[in-house]
Amino acid sequence: MELLQVLLLSLIQGFTEFLPISSSAHLILPSQLLGWQDQGLAFDVAVHFGTLLAVVAYFRKDLTLLLAGWFGSLRGNRSHESDLVWLIGFATVPAGLAGLLGSDFIEANLRSAWVIAWATIGFGILLGVADKCGQGEKTLLNMTFKFAMVIGLAQALALIPGTSRSGITMTAALLLGFSRVESARFSFLLSIPIIALSAAYLSFKLMGEAGVDWAHMGLGFILSCLSAYACIFFFMQLISRMGMMPFVIYRMLLGGVLLFLFWQI
Template structure:
């Protein structure tokens, strides 16, 4: 890999992992449009580490409170809002783990076409636009219920379809349950932690079992660039949606999806 490829892939991953525009769609399409060779599994692991580091650092206070109060709850000291939020994250993660494990081969072999990616960008973008347009919710992530967690977790399963966007579909579901834009987005970002850990863990196991050579400098650069861009993305996204909502991302999704369908299929 040359340094331009490292920089482009790392920044694309960092920015699109948390924006509701589908990281998988962009990472699948970058090699197609640039004719670069596949970046390899080792670099994919590095990008996941960078994204994970960003969300852990950004939400370090919330995560610390959830862990401390979660342990207190296990030891019989009662469940407060932080421990409850951790429980909702666990509940919302279970559906995508089960379905992803059962259908991973089907998804990887049959659902990564530009037709599916383009259609998913448009369809789920319009649904996000509707959810944001009708949203009058004021509840934060700390005011969720177990039913909200199940609904958001079920919606997250749809993110297994390339082009859907994990953050996009979970924010959509959270808005439809009556959460505020900020609350929906913050819960979506926190919900990404176990998903990234599990996905990165599976990739790491596969990597350790393969004879693939590892480009150390490229991996370090990928971790740093994806981590920095992801951190900035989270920070500015939460600021932007207070004023503009989700509609700029909806417009981008629809235009990008339409372009993909036109470019590859017409």
């Protein structure tokens, strides 16, 4: 990989991983327009761990309380925090199973530019509907097993390239009546186990691979971590005021650009 490719893809991964705009839709553009080859497994591992560290660092206080509550529940002291840990775990199962059972089919049939473009547009429209009609006043204190599983099932749809994991989970939470801030918060907390599982799986595949460029991996890790942290910070500060419509409009434009580009090709 060239240095420019490392810089651009790391920043794209970091900035788009947690925004509801689809990282896959953005990653396909430079590869097609600039003729770049696949970035390789080692780079994927680096940026996954970078974004994982970012979300863990941002929510470190929440995670400390959640883990303390969960360990307390093992001693019989049930709490809201311990319940939320279990709900996040249960909500992770659908995406984990879908990835395990359907990854080969998705890789063979759904990783086309057309699928990414239409998914970017279609799920963007759904996000707009949810933001306009669905959001309420529910907080994570109102999270139940039923709500968590609906959001977890929605997260499994993010295996379709162009959907956006954060976008579809926020959409589901908004439609269930959660506020924008709480929808984003649950989406980000829910991302931790799924990103960790993905990073672990990629790391396992990387074992024994020769010729790893550690300098590029390190740079990718640092840039994706810093950009992802900045993205989460500003998103959480602004989401209650600006809503989801800027992202919906952006998705429409991005999807239109992808359709135009690949129609020409």
